[in-house]
Amino acid sequence: SIISTAGLVYISYVGVTNIASVAEEVQNPERNLPLGVFLAIGTAIIVYAVGTTIMVGVLPANELAQDLTPVASTAEIIFGEWGKIAVTVAAVIAFASVANAGILSASRYPLAMSRDHLIPSKFAKLTARNIPHYGIAVTVVLIILLVLTLDIARIAKLASAFQLLMFALICLAVVVMRESQIEAYDPGYRSPFYPWMQIFGVFSPLWLIAEMGALPILFSLGLVTLGTVWYFAYAQNRVVRSGAIYHLFARLGEQRFEGLDRELRGIMKEKGVREEDPFDEVVARAQVMEFTKEHQFGEITRQVAIEFERNLGVDAKELEQGFLKGSRIGATPISRGAALPHIRLPDLKLAEMVIVRVNELCFVEAPDFSGKISLQGPIHAFFYLISPNENPGQHLRILAQIAGRIDDENFLKDWLDASDEQELKEILLRDERFLSLRIRNNTPSSVFIGRSLKDIRMPEGCLVALIRRRGETIVPRGLTVLLEGDRLTIIGDAQEIEQLNNKYN
Template sequence: MSEDSKKLKKELGVKDIFALAAGTSLSAGFFLLPGFAASEYGLGSSVVIAYLVAVFALIPVVFSIAELSTAMPRAGGAYYFIDRSLGPLFGTVGGIGSWLALVLKSGFALIGMGFYIALFFPQYSEHIVPISILASIALGLINWISAKSSGEFQKWLVGVLVLILAVFVSGGVTKIEPSNLSTFFDFPAQALLSTSAMVYISYAGITKVTSLSEEVKDPERTIPLGMFYALGVSVLVYGLGTLVMVGVIPLGGLLGNPTLAADAAQAIFGETGLYLISLAAIAAFISVANAGILTASRYPLAMSRDDIIPRVFAKISHNGTPIYSLILTVVFISLILVFLDPAKIVKLASAFQLFVFAILCFSVIVMRESRIEGYDPGYRSPFYPWMQIAGVVSSLWLFSSVGISSKLFTAVVVVVCMLWYRLYIRKKLKRDGAIFHMFENLGRSRYGGLDTELRGILKEKGLRKDDPFDRLMAGSAVIDLENKDGVDFETVVNMASEEFGRRIKRFGSRELERRFIHGAGVGITPVTEEGVALPHLRLDGIDKMEIVMVRSCAGVQMPPDPESPGLQVPKARALFFLISPSDDTNLHLRILARMASIVEAQGFFTDWLSAAGEDDLRAIFTRSEQIITVNIGKWDSAAHSLTGKPLKDSRLPQGCLVALVRRGGQTVVPGPLTILEEGDSVTFVGEPEAIEELKTKYLRGAD
């Protein structure tokens, strides 16, 4: 395997995503910003309300990004989402700009860490920049070891941070002076909105973890949970923490105070409190830098894969980390620390994030309205499209409230990225985003490769917990042609259609045969080089999926590919005919993707061709802990108690059902009124716990 074709390791769980998301949120917004926010528009103690109002503007963004990341869990997060929805021009702007914003924020965090370290060691106050550079290199090395190592380090940092802040809040609520809150609800509405816009960016880091989507285990569950937990904890910390600050410190010591958190901690716990809050601040700034370097390094990787920047940055090390992308990120942070003042520039980069948030919310609308079948998010944003419209409007409104220098910075980044696209990228790429799928009048520019790419992601994500794959395969019909030679595709279609006709009463076997033959005639039943074919139909008016498996050791002669009539089509030794309801396209694609993953696995054909019978063929596609086949014997079998009554009265364990019954050499498709008989071979499927309970309760002594 070439170095740049290696894959990132999937090793991040919910706790890792939570720690990375929360760690990028709980930093300057807590330790530096409250005093400035309280004085900027004269809000005073009401700044607490501004922090709570600000989060409402972020909720649509979080919902939108959660949906995109579960549909397209790929490195680069915002870059990948924007590129695949709006095309490479917008992707270039979003990717380079987001990477730059993360790099600047990481540099700012390292400088903040250096200042707090200088409080403990004043002799190093003149060496903050060298200390910050060394810290960035150290964090880069941790990231190089593995994303999991960085995640574990992040969990320790966030654990220390949250613990100290919990002590700060619990000790501080008893020290709140009611007189300090006398004007808590007395504020001008415009001042509240302007201050909310100012503190909004405190929460924005929560979304950056989507850059690591490709390295997340079970991303459809892990990413939304990690982000939502982080958002909830951040809201609690900011709300209660700022309440303690303004309640403990009088108004005169509140306004414009950059060390408000430290002063409040000292007022509550004395010198011990000052040291504790300083330790929390150091942990917070290191966690921001650590998460920033980790997430930022995935942007050059993703853009390099797409030829937005040179391919060298796509290289994956033997550790499973993007080595050159990581080096680029650390070097760039070090250069910023040496030549620029990140504390001044980071505010400008924050405005660019608002611009990207608006694009991301719009991207959800584009992806949904494109009707691309491969777009299958495990989490769907509620209240579509109003949630996304609210996200676009709120992000642009907040962007309009920033200063002219921040707007100019965004404009410069956009122009530079557009020039880069025009001079370096445009002639190299021949693809477009999903937006071209939205409008029929742009159909000639439609990029068909996007659906193929998304289907590849479907295969990689795998099945969802409730997908009926095991039940479907356990209940499948099997046609075993063994070594019979000279069998053509039409004959096999006829045999499969006869089997489907017995299971699907709405359609006759002749109609199903006609549809399968037509599908092969228009090229929707390709055959792999190894000899696997997956003919499939989606039909109106049926309520469940059915599958027929066909084994032919000698091979079935397939019809020629209509797009390449002169090309020799290999014989098919494994054919899987799938029929599913037309109203659940995504489930249909996930089942096909799962089957494709199994047949592409090494050793499949060895198992397929050597299987002793139908049960062995089905077993290739089912997980042993979720399926069991039992031969119901005479009275000495505990399973005999299941005979003589309808299945609906059998009181099987919850989460377990009968998928297939073999009786006298014939297959019986079970239903609620099916009565099991002595001598039946019964296949049960269900959750592992249910199968284990079934064994304990009924199957003592069963084969």
């Protein structure tokens, strides 16, 4: 039937999952992954539709029904023997490309499963060139065994059944993740027609598998059974995560599990902030406080809260209690000599931050990995962030971006060696999105000397965020006149920053 045939050829769309399986190696995945998926599906639909139309129009129906190589036969009729040869060579090249892409994507599954402790840790090892060689070797061996032991029709049926089962589970996972309402779940692309598209995506693959016959049904049930047995026999005591389903239960009054929150925040750190996130602006206008003598975390927090109250009019006592409570319950990220106290407020319009450098020893009472309260530290950098309550995703992305900078190997050394407020902020700014420009005579930057900022034509999207002059930091304004020796911190889009750097540095 048409339905069972549709299920059989579903493996033709395996390229969609190939794209998703290499997400870790894709630049700007929030944009490029959905784009790649839609382009892959669109290309396949166009090629199949055009090719099928031509074959149906060229070959008689009775011949087409019996022809196992209709593409080659059609090419022979239109272009002659050379057309048949050309199509055959193209098919061989295409098969090689498909096999290469399949090995590339399939080898990433053992890598990911090993990182999650679902299979032995050996599969998480990479070569010096970051190649998962164990995953590739196992993938190639399994492909060879399947090709040698099964006929093509059975391979197609089993592969399509597996693909359909994965699509059904992915659609179910989208429903669970959305309904769990985890703040750290912050996808850049959201599927339309939720939840009806996902519900259709759960049941329609199961229907197709059922229509394909007994073998795909037994294969799918076998996979589910094997996975369940493997989890309870091997992985249950090794896995250090909890699923989104627990967060879904939390809406019914059960306990929330923080394991998945931490994992999703790790993903956010890898992805970084989005184009529209005001990360650089938040850093540029942040207040900087420095403590040269020994201070307790509570005292530092109190002074920071007073600074926020002075600039924003928020209640200092409420802020202080919020920051301290966050550290006690483990909501304050602490790593590599830095801490990120943070809260969200209902009536705030913009995210704001106070940056603190502590030269002497300072410790924070916070839960360790076992959950026991202990002194964490020493801490030399505090980043107090407050954000509007309405945008938790942006709040977490800003935190994740700061955490990513803290993870740099030289962060703490650069932080302690920074000579002024401007250098402290430049440590946080994204390298490709800011420029530190010293204005000197007899250099291209000398054209700025004696001119006010309002008279200088900066590329669109660029902003002079800070000016350092004779040991003091100046907040730039339109009437600020630039002098020889000034050091400017300019923030903006990566392309415009590169243009400025090439022109004036």
